[in-house]
Amino acid sequence: MPSKIEKKQAAAKLRKPPRDFSYTQNRELSWLRFDNRVLDEAFDETVPLFERLKFVSIFESNLDEFLMVRVGGLSDLAELKKQPVDNKSNMTASEQVDAVMAEMPGLLTRWESIFKSIEGKLDTLGVHRARIDSLTPEERTFVTRYFQAYVSPVISPLVIDPRHPFPNLRNGALYLACGLDGATDEESLLGLIEIPASMNRVVEIPSPTGTYSYILLEDVILACLDSCFGSYKPLDRALIRVTRNADIDPDGEGVEEEEDYRQHMKRILKKRLRLQPVVLAVSGSLEKATLKTIRKALELSRRSVFTCDIPLDLGYVFGIEGKIPEHLRNELLFTPFRPQPNPTIDMTRSIREQVLQHDKLLFYPYEAMNPFLDLVHEAAYDPECISLRITLYRVAKQSRLCESLIDAAENGKEVTVLMELRARFDEQNNIEWAERLEEAGCTVIYGSEGFKCHSKICQLTYREGMALTRLTLLGTGNFNEKTAKLYSDFMLMTAHPGIGEDANLFFRNLSLGNLRGDYRFLGVAPVGLKPLIMRGLDREIQRALAGEPARVFFKLNSLTDREVIDKIAEASCAGVRVDMIIRGISCLKPGVPGKTENVHVRSIVGRFLEHARVYAFGVDSDMIYLSSADMMTRNTEHRVEIAFPVLDPTCRALVHEYMGMQLQDNVKARSLTSDGTWVPVECAEGEKPFNSQEALMERAYRNAEAAPEPVIEAKPAPKPEPQPATTEVQKVQATVIEPEPAPAPQPEPQVTKPAPETSARRDKPAGKTKAIERHRPGRVRMGLGLIALGLKTLITGKTK
Secondary structure (H helix, E strand, C coil): CHHHHHHHHHHHHHHHCCCCCCCCCCHHHHHHHHHHHHHHHHCCCCCCCHHHHHHHHHHHHHHHHHHHHHHHHHHHHHCCCCCCCCCCCCCEHHHHHHHHHHHHHHHHHHHHHHHHHEEEEEEHHEEECHHHHCCCCHHHHHHHHHHHHCCCCCCCCCCEEEEECCCCCCCEEEEEEEEEECCCCCCCCEEECCCCCCCCEEEEEEECCCCEEEEEHHHHHHHHHHHCCCEEECCCCEECCCEECCCCCCHHHHCCCCCHHHHHHHHHHHCCCCEEEEEEEEEEECCCHHHHHHHHHHHCCCCEEHHHHHHHHHHHHHHHHHHHCHHHHHHHCCCCCCCCCCCCCCCCCCHHHHHHCCCCEEEECCCHHHHHHHHHHHHCCCCCEEEEEEEEECCCCCCCHHHHHHHHHCCCEEEEEEEECCCCHHHHHHHHHHHHHHCCEEEECCCCCCCECCCEEEEEEEEEEEEEEEEEEEECCCCCCCCCCCCCEEEEEEECHHHHHHHHHHHHHHHHHHCCCCCCEEEEECCCCCHHHHHHHHHHHHHHHHEECCCCCCCCCCECCCHHHHHHHHHHHHHHHHEEEECCEEEEEEEEEECCCCCEEEEECCCCCCCCCEECCCCCCCCCEECCCCCCCCHHHHHEEEEEEECCHHHHHHHHHHHHHHHHCCCCCCEEECCCCCCCCCCCCCCCCHHHHHHHHHHHHHHHHHCCCCCCCCCCCCCCCCCCHHHHHCCCCCCCCCCCCCCCCCCCCCCCCCCCCCCCCCCCCCCCCCCCCCCCCHHHHHHHHHHHHHHHHHHHHHCC
């Protein structure tokens, strides 16, 4: 007789069919292949030499974050007696960690070799990093004097022995480690010096004109290490760096009573510095005993120690870019590109008026972010603007946008900011901006427990007489002036009343903590976004089964959601052609016979980071959505995300054109094979090389040159008729409802600063003089007339 447990297991198998892993692959291994693809750019000799060095640094930075977050989290799960199993590869957490660690040596060897090769070529051209074993007498004298004058007073050498316990090594910090030979019989002596983060890591040293020579701060200390430990003599020496688990759940830690959420996040950030080590990186040579002492203190296995012979933490590379001699810049760097004006926007006119006339679509970094920034700045001083609401995930440290929000609050506008403090590795910056915004009078709220707010939405509300108008601004990427010059993203600016009503309801729901709102036009996670995607795929499946042409296009950063993957496979089996551009992780393997043979996946890695998310359905892409969300379970089910339709025909055609250009790329694009590896795109005979990012830059220049000269004296634009929603867009909505109309607010006096002279003006008006806003000057004049008539009647007794 079967036991109760066996009966339950048998019943579970009947309820749930076994997973098909023939067309899926492990997420972590897919990510490592993506980072290897980034490293490919460092090997590409068509890329300028110093730009190749930057890709080496990006590869390392990506890998650090991967180890902290993904491997750190999996290491915790691997400690459980009953480990969860990955639903794409059927691997346990410990099996995934083993697979990742097995891949690491080959990746790191490749990384180290290309760094040495590029640095050697830079050295011959005149950009030279000095090493301590090859310093000239003049350079050694300079280094010694620099150490004595600036470094020695700052560092604090530590001697670790049985009476002095091993200190906490901060996550990501650099340390010099050495075994020490003392005058006594003491054993197991270890010396440690933390590289001061407060000092410039790159130290320029004298060099001939037209060249640039530098030495790293850790090498300055290494060159003078013999004088750092008094009577103790260093026996060996190396630079070490600990990467710790950073996969800490702020919500899982619990907010203490009477604790402000910002204080809670500050406590979480401090705790992250002391979490369990994941790996130890060593640059240099340490005796086995010395390395064993460090490894045991960190409780790391041998496989978690990586050694190399190049600097650790290559982030310094970006700091020396500005030091490259002028005559070498054209050869070593990309030709500078400046985001161009959007040809459909006249920056001398009110941005608000132009958006009321017609939807506007910005495409970063090819087009500048200025229209959005100017619109918010304009609203901060517009007497008719009564409120600004926005979600912020990652904000620039010097943010013109946030300054405009502060101006708006100081001018008496209602400013509501949802600041997501849990944006990983940007928490501290977001905390600081949240405090500044709140001090200025903004209402600052935070994301719901367990659900990061990753959506990018801003709404400006205006009162014209007794009527309200709304401008809604939706993006695929962050409202961040810095990344808008580096990341490829879309920004839709619309006055569509239906989208405006949905956005108004969205902000109302956010303030109430309601994540289950119903929306007519927007697909909002965690409830409404995945159904939107499924319905779009189902529509194409039905078309294919009916013998009609059917096609789906996705542009994503990552694809890991198993339900979406299975639906894409179902579409492929039905005959739907599925084209995808996926920059990073793809847990779906295309081209598997009988499963995904109609699926085609490409990746583009180049000068700019591909970041936009696009969902398009239909052979003619009659339904196009832009979104902040990737097809990852964390985005579709555990975050607040927004997918928004592109209803305007002109904007829809632009998205279709841009994506078509990216599908033509045969230079930076790679194809994903059925075994989960990336290979160069095969070119047809006679096909010319086509780099989509270069083509989009050239297009932006052409459009800017062809744009008509701005008209300085522009007449006010007539109020547009509401834009009707197309039937095609409504078909994929999970629910279509009419939002309740917002009650018309009563006019109230409002304090404001003087309005800027033009919408393109960026600087604050001089002075802090405040004036009383008069929404209806006609009524004021009428009131004054009635008062005058009353006084005349009292004095003369006449009414006329």
